[in-house]
Amino acid sequence: MATAVSLSIPLHLSSPRRRLVSHASRAVPSRLSSRKGARTSPALASVTAPKVLDESVIEKRGIKDYIERSREMIRPDGGPPRWFSPLECGARGKDPPLLLYLPGIDGTGLGLIRHHERLGKIFDVWCLHVPVMDRTSFEGLVEYVERTIKSEKSYIQNKPIYLVGESIGACLALAVAIRNPDVDLILILANPATSFPMSQLQSVSNFLGIVPEPFHVTIPYFLSLITGNSMGIASSNTETHTFLHQAFQGIPENLQNTFSDLSFLLDILPKESLIWKLDLLKSASLFVNSRLHVVEAQTLILASxxxxLFPSHKEAERISKLLPNSRIRHFNENSHTIFLEDEVDLVTTVKGAGYYRRSRQVDFVSDYLLPTPDEFKKATEQYRWIDFAASPVILSTLQDGKIVKGFAGIPSEGPAVFVGYHMLLGLELGPMVTKLITEKNIHLRGIAHPFLFNRASEQLMPDSSSFDSYRIMGAVPVSATNFYKLLSTKSFVLLYPGGAREALHRKGEEYKLFWPEKSEVIRMASRFEAKIIPFGVVGEDDMFDVLLDYDDLVKVPFYDDLNKKINQEAVRLRADYAEEVGNQSLYPPIVLPKIPGRFYYLFGKPIETKGRREELRDRDNAQQLYLHVKSEVENCLDYLKKKREEDPYRNLLSRLLYQTTHGFAAEVPTFKL
Structure with a gap:
């Protein structure tokens, strides 16, 4: 089977673009082929990347595909290390960032085979292939990658270069970053081999020389290089078939049919090559560990x-403490070969961590990629319990003032600004955002608190990926610049003037607005003729009773240190406001769940700013409109609080009885309009 890759060998050239090399005869087109995704000159290239990923079905690949492709790649050819670009990585966007994949100990460069298609839509992907019999030193590999990066800098001015390193490839990426602090690099490190001195492979390397070939493949943990599974094997057994039988016992059931294919391990890492690569691991870890403290590159660590093979969970924590510009994503159920496992999607991980950018600084508007159906499903799963427990009622207001069920009163085209009341803990967000997408095809971009984007905030959370779903769904840090950019792209923007003070209100403050005295939205909205949609949401008084609020917690002796960590300078908002809204200290409220009531949403009549730009430049006029918007939000809340008393299905039990009779997919009725 022919391997669907194009190869370029830039090792002996000043630029990898100047020579065309193929896989079979080393004569097919390289990255400069006319296929879709080839680079244009910097002068002609657009800075706009595709905003929507192709939603067509992407072919599922895994271990079997990795093995089949690798058989072609590992044929001895006497060649040096080289780059190749899988054909399925054909970039769809214009001038995407360059991504260099640095493989693990196998060296094939096919470790991202499951991710090729999705990566190719937003990156220019090059994979490093190190032939089986190649004996390039670790320093030589570092220099090779350096030459490529320096050559490419002239083509990718003001763009980052991504280095995705796996195992020893992660060490290679770190070494390149150490030696090139002036290059804008983004490192993505999967189970880095910096922990080699503490790994099982350290002990393996001490006695590997006395194990006869081919029995070295049966050494415990060796097959983990490919399958990721622990191989508990009795080293005293000397019969070949017994060795192999025991060695493959740990392979997942779905791989046992490929037993014959896995014999290629003997070809991909013969004993001589394995000894060499274990020595490489030792050299790599020594080099990097002594210099980790100087790494300044933006770094994302993926830990299984x-x-x-490696204590990756602990190692990620250790490395992160040494790298101030790093973040961690833990994959607790995954093994060493993280990129070959079904549960991991590299593109989604990069997007969720906020690590996708196409310039020196991330642009939360132009760099944003809409969620795929799978990402949307996963991001909204956490809110399904609210849909089930609260049976949301959606109401909107037509231009003539009539209130109707559903979103009929919401304009279909932006720009528009949704301005409303923030329930406790923002519980209203999930159902509202989800239903607007599924029922109205409106993607709401939220203006969010900087706490959701801060590295230190992640470290306070039980799961460092707690806020990834917000970034995937399009939340942006609160700033006038981001608000301006969203409106300029005719987006639908979600804004809570009450902010954290409203979402983390104290006892007895349900449905009280904490808005600034002066407008923060009107003049900007009028500049882009955006419609303003006031809305209110009520539930069973937010579904929780607040047992301990901020005023209670600050009296607890041990809370002071946590309070300082949560409310550090980097996440303070409106700290200079003298009014109540300036008191926006974040805190984890201690709450007691109630029996779930019902959620009611009312979107008021859209307020037009079209044709009023000159009028609303006047601060007094803008202030009057701002107070009108606030009044409309309060009217929505008052209407819902009154009308919910007429709902025969306000109680959870009555709704459950209705759904038992009519089916749980049936829409539960509500009060008469």
Missing amino acids: GKDQ
Whole structure:
């Protein structure tokens, strides 16, 4: 089977673009082919990347595909290390960032095979292939990657270069960053081999020389290089078939049919090559560990919880403490070969961590990529319990003032600004955002608190990926610049003037607005003729009773240190406001769940700013409109609080009885309009 890749060998050239090399005869087109995705000159290239990923079905690939492709790649050819670009990585966007994949100990460069298609839509992907019999030193590999990066800098001015390193490839990426602090690099490190001195492979390397070939493949943990599974094998057994039988016992059931294919391990890492690569691992970890403290590059560390080769979970925490510009994503159920496992999607991980950018600084508007159906499903799963428990009622207001069920009163085209009341803990967000997408095809971009984007905030959370779904769904840090950019792209923007003070209100403050005295939205909205949609949401008084609020917690002796960590300078908003809204200290409220009531949403009549730009430049006129918007939000809340008393299905039990009779997919009725 022919391997669907194009190869370029830039090792002996000043630029990898100057020579065309193929896989079979080393004569097919390289990255400069006319296929879709080839680079244009910097002068002609657009800075706009595709905003929507192709939603067509992407072919599922895994271990079997990795093995089949690798058989072609590992044929001895006497060649040096080289770059190749899989054909399925054909970039769809104009001038995307360059991504260099640095493989693990296998060296094939096919470790991202499951991710090729999705990566190729937003990156220019090059994969490093190190031939089986190649004996390039670690320093030589570092220099090779350096030459490529320096050559490419002239083509990618003001763009980052991504280095995705796996195992020893992660060490290679770190070494390149150490030696090139002036280059804008983004490192994505999967189970880095910096922990080699503490790994099982350290002990393996001490006695590997006395194990006869081919029995070295049966050494415990060796097959983990490919399968990620621990191989508990009795080293005293000397019969070949017994060795192999025991070695493959740990392979997942779905791989047992490929037993014959896995014999290629003997070809991909013969004993001589394995000894060499273990020595490479030792050199790599020594070099990097002594210099980690100087790494300044933006770094994302992916750590498997069931890695049988390295203590990756602990190592990620250690490295992160040394790298001030790093973040961690833990994958507790995954093993060493994280990129070959079904549960991991590299593109989604990069997007969720906020690590996708196409210039020196991330642009939360132009760099944003809409969620795929799978990402949307996963991001909204956490809110399904609210849909089930609260049976949301959606109401909107037509231009003639009539209130109707559904979103008929919401304009279909932007720009528009949704301005409303923030329930406790923002519980209203999930159903509202989800239903607007599924029923109205409106993607609401939220103006969010900087706490959701801060590295220190992640470290306070039980799961560092807690806020990833917000970024995937399009939340942006609150700033006038981001608000301006969203309106300029005719987006639908969600804004809560009450902010954290409203979402984390104290006892007895349900449905009280904490808005600034002066407008923060009107003049900007009028500049782009955006419609303003006031809305209110009420539930069973937010579904929780607040047992301890901020005023209670600050009296607890041990809370002072946590309060300082949560409310550090980097996440303070409106700290210079003298009014109540300036008191926006974040805190984890201690709450007691109530029996779930019902959620009611009312979107008021859209307020036009079209044709009023000159009028609303006047601060007094803008202030009057701002107070009108606030009044409309309060009217929405008052209407819903009154009308919910007439709802025969306000109680959870009555709704459950209705759904038992009519089916749980049936819409539960509500009060008469």
